[in-house]
Amino acid sequence: MFGVGVLSEFESKQLLARHGVAVSRDKLANSADEAVAAAVEIGGPVAVKLCGSSLAHKSERGLVRLGLDNSSAVRSAADELLAAAVEDDGEVALLVSEMVAGYREFIAGVVHTEQFDAALMLGLGGVLAEAVGEAVFRLLPVSEADCKDMIEDLDIPALMAPLRGEPAVDQGALVDSLLGLAHAGGGEGVEAIDVNPLVIRDGLPVAVDALVVTTGS
Amino acid sequence: MSRPPLDLLFNPQGIVVAGASTHPGKFGFVALHNVLAGGFDGPVFATNPDQPSILGVEALASVADIPEGAADLVFVCTPPHTCSEILRSAASRGVGAAFIASGGFREAGSEGARAEEELVQLARSLGMVVAGPNGQGLISNPAKLAAQIVAPIPPPGPIAVASQSGNLVSAFMNYAAQSGVGVSRAVSAGNAAMLGVVDYLGWFAGDPHTKAMAAYVEGVEDGPAFAADIKRVAAAKPVVLVKGGTTPRGAQAAASHTGALATDDRIFDGMVRQSGAVRAQTIEEAYDAVAAFATQPLPAGPRTVVLSSAGGWGVIAADALSKSKLELIPLPADLKEAIDGLVPPRWSRSNPIDLAGGESRDTIPEVIGLVADHPEVEAVIYLGMGIQANTASHLRSGPYFEAAELARICEYHERQDSRFAHAAADASARTGKPILAATELGITQPDNAGPATLAAQGSYCFPSADRAVRALHHLWWYARWRKRLLG
Numbered sequence: 001m002f003g004v005g006v007l008s009e010f011e012s013k014q015l016l017a018r019h020g021v022a023v024s025r026d027k028l029a030n031s032a033d034e035a036v037a038a039a040v041e042i043g044g045p046v047a048v049k050l051c052g053s054s055l056a057h058k059s060e061r062g063l064v065r066l067g068l069d070n071s072s073a074v075r076s077a078a079d080e081l082l083a084a085a086v087e088d089d090g091e092v093a094l095l096v097s098e099m100v101a102g103y104r105e106f107i108a109g110v111v112h113t114e115q116f117d118a119a120l121m122l123g124l125g126g127v128l129a130e131a132v133g134e135a136v137f138r139l140l141p142v143s144e145a146d147c148k149d150m151i152e153d154l155d156i157p158a159l160m161a162p163l164r165g166e167p168a169v170d171q172g173a174l175v176d177s178l179l180g181l182a183h184a185g186g187g188e189g190v191e192a193i194d195v196n197p198l199v200i201r202d203g204l205p206v207a208v209d210a211l212v213v214t215t216g217s
Numbered sequence: 218m219s220r221p222p223l224d225l226l227f228n229p230q231g232i233v234v235a236g237a238s239t240h241p242g243k244f245g246f247v248a249l250h251n252v253l254a255g256g257f258d259g260p261v262f263a264t265n266p267d268q269p270s271i272l273g274v275e276a277l278a279s280v281a282d283i284p285e286g287a288a289d290l291v292f293v294c295t296p297p298h299t300c301s302e303i304l305r306s307a308a309s310r311g312v313g314a315a316f317i318a319s320g321g322f323r324e325a326g327s328e329g330a331r332a333e334e335e336l337v338q339l340a341r342s343l344g345m346v347v348a349g350p351n352g353q354g355l356i357s358n359p360a361k362l363a364a365q366i367v368a369p370i371p372p373p374g375p376i377a378v379a380s381q382s383g384n385l386v387s388a389f390m391n392y393a394a395q396s397g398v399g400v401s402r403a404v405s406a407g408n409a410a411m412l413g414v415v416d417y418l419g420w421f422a423g424d425p426h427t428k429a430m431a432a433y434v435e436g437v438e439d440g441p442a443f444a445a446d447i448k449r450v451a452a453a454k455p456v457v458l459v460k461g462g463t464t465p466r467g468a469q470a471a472a473s474h475t476g477a478l479a480t481d482d483r484i485f486d487g488m489v490r491q492s493g494a495v496r497a498q499t500i501e502e503a504y505d506a507v508a509a510f511a512t513q514p515l516p517a518g519p520r521t522v523v524l525s526s527a528g529g530w531g532v533i534a535a536d537a538l539s540k541s542k543l544e545l546i547p548l549p550a551d552l553k554e555a556i557d558g559l560v561p562p563r564w565s566r567s568n569p570i571d572l573a574g575g576e577s578r579d580t581i582p583e584v585i586g587l588v589a590d591h592p593e594v595e596a597v598i599y600l601g602m603g604i605q606a607n608t609a610s611h612l613r614s615g616p617y618f619e620a621a622e623l624a625r626i627c628e629y630h631e632r633q634d635s636r637f638a639h640a641a642a643d644a645s646a647r648t649g650k651p652i653l654a655a656t657e658l659g660i661t662q663p664d665n666a667g668p669a670t671l672a673a674q675g676s677y678c679f680p681s682a683d684r685a686v687r688a689l690h691h692l693w694w695y696a697r698w699r700k701r702l703l704g
Contacts (some may be wrong), residue, residue: 049612070420107474107475108475108480109473109474109475109478110475111272111473111475111476111479113440113479113481113484115438115439115440115481115484116440116441116481116485117439117440117441119479119484119487119488121475121478121479123478128472129478130474130477130478134477135478135483136483136486137479137483137484137486137487137488137489138487138488138490138491139440139441139444139484139487139488139491145701146491148643149490149491150487153487153490176656192473192475193473194473194474194475196238211473213473
């Protein structure tokens with residue numbers, strides 16, 4: 001799309017983190033060795049993804065490896081992913097991320113439209129987010145009360161309550177994430193933001209994947 | 218001393234119908250007919266260069282022939298190319314407002330659009346305000362003004378209507394005529410060349426004759442500006458919005474998932490909620506809601522009791538409540554005890570309160586009072602009104618009315634239902650809590666003493682339990698929004 005660029009997942013999450021959105025623990029690696037070192041530092045099972053500013057739809061291309069729990073698995077995933085990069089992907093690196101476990105996945109984002117200017121979204125997330133289409137919006141700027149209303153409007157109280165051994169969603173933390181996201185999305189040069197999934201771990205939202213679309217390339 | 222421009226539209230001192238016709242099939246006839254039939258207080262003028270008079274009104278050759286300062290409003294039914302001359306003539310006689318019913322402007326293509334723009338520029342340069350073009354007209358009951366090319370003339374009342382579609386103004390007014398909860402002002406925005414729905418709502422917000430507003434919109438060009446305007450209006454009075462033209466859109470799918478999910482309707486919905494307007498999906502739901510706002514106090518909270526003299530309705534109401542954000546509260550023990558003292562033990566002893574036919578002469582008014590007075594109750598849905606009067610109606614038209622001397626019992630039944638309607642209104646007035654009465658008899662048998670008494674006292678008879686619940690839910694939603702806004 002002319003005049004529109006994207007930030008890599010790593011840059012996108014850094015931007016969100018600066019605005020107070022909790023993001024997964026991530027490390028950027030330029031080689032399989034670095035990826036293994038990063039995985040050791042993060043500890044526990046990790047995800048390794050190919051990361052670059054021309055890689056908007058990684059999972060569709062199979063550029064995501066999940067639940068890698070030993071160094072050889074990390075190394076072979078890293079080798080495969082680097083080998084899978086094509087010329088159009090431009091400059092790429094490996095993103096090593098902690099695995100964030102939680103049954104509940106939301107999608108959140110900001111979008112600009114000609115008719116409404118900027119709007120904040122919260123919806124049911126994961127790979128089926130668009131198919132399910134359960135999402136609510138508010139125009140920016142949003143208040144704390146607006147964010148609380150969004151959670152209520154989503155109207156799935158069972159999803160907010162304790163679920164399958166997981167505690168209830170900390171709604172204050174979810175509101176904070178939404179406010180942070182709104183703040184990031186209202187910033188100069190930001191056209192759209194996707195956070196999907198926003199996983200609920202121990203009741204707290206964590207941005208596991210994110211994409212910032214910028215107005216300039 | 219200049220009056221606000223919309224005052225001239227809704228409270229004109231005099232009116233001119235430009236392009237009045239002798240042909241009863243023409244808008245120019247119907248418009249003049251309606252102005253006269255509506256009983257407008259001020260002077261009424263009509264123009265038609267070829268006729269001496271129409272419907273007893275002397276026909277003038279031109280709007281320029283009216284006395285200086287005799288009219289504030291010109292209602293225009295003539296072809297588009299004549300409109301600018303009419304505006305000039307009108308302005309020369311001190312007319313400050315025009316309602317242009319004529320079509321053939323923007324809706325007719327690019328040439329019409331250009332003509333519309335020129336007309337707006339001309340109106341600005343003349344210091345006039347123009348409603349329409351391509352609109353059906355307006356109703357202003359406090360001024361006894363029915364300047365419209367359609368029916369009906371609704372009874373006066375607390376509801377104001379502004380709509381992008383003229384036929385939907387009529388739809389709201391038809392409901393008003395049927396239910397008796399009437400209309401203060403109503404206007405069809407037509408092409409909204411100079412005045413949009415939101416402009417009218419802004420004026421209604423300051424109109425002492427209006428308690429609640431209903432609006433129909435299709436396109437919204439500038440979302441944030443619309444939201445800001447609606448929020449200002451909703452802070453003053455409740456607004457019920459219906460939006461037509463809901464189309465899915467996902468043009469930004471490639472750029473982001475959020476963009477793909479960002480349909481106009483989803484964003485519009487969020488924007489409306491943020492702004493404090495109540496959104497209804499249908500005109501029927503919107504009328505129920507605006508009638509509730511216009512006739513009931515706002516609930517302090519969601520805690521609701523359903524009172525029914527007939528079982529099934531209570532169950533339906535409870536089902537509807539369970540799907541809303543209202544609360545069907547457990548019946549407080551002291552309330553239970555108090556009702557125990559009034560009816561045989563077979564009553565439900567829970568919420569919904571089903572008296573199970575155990576009531577005697579004074580039970581229902583007493584129970585309504587007990588429930589409404591209870592501090593834990595914030596709203597009441599009352600079902601089963603009209604049953605006795607319905608029986609009376611049947612007895613009256615039956616073969617034994619004379620022979621079995623049924624007049625006394627019929628009168629008793631009718632008196633009872635009338636009392637119940639009064640009891641609901643009295644308890645609501647005393648406690649400041651909404652008490653919504655619902656029965657289909659309001660539609661199927663409007664002269665039934667229950668619904669008829671409701672109508673006579675200015676209350677709205679909800680046509681079903683579930684529609685009453687939905688309206689109450691809108692009341693509570695708006696009350697909560699206001700609380701939050703005003704802190």
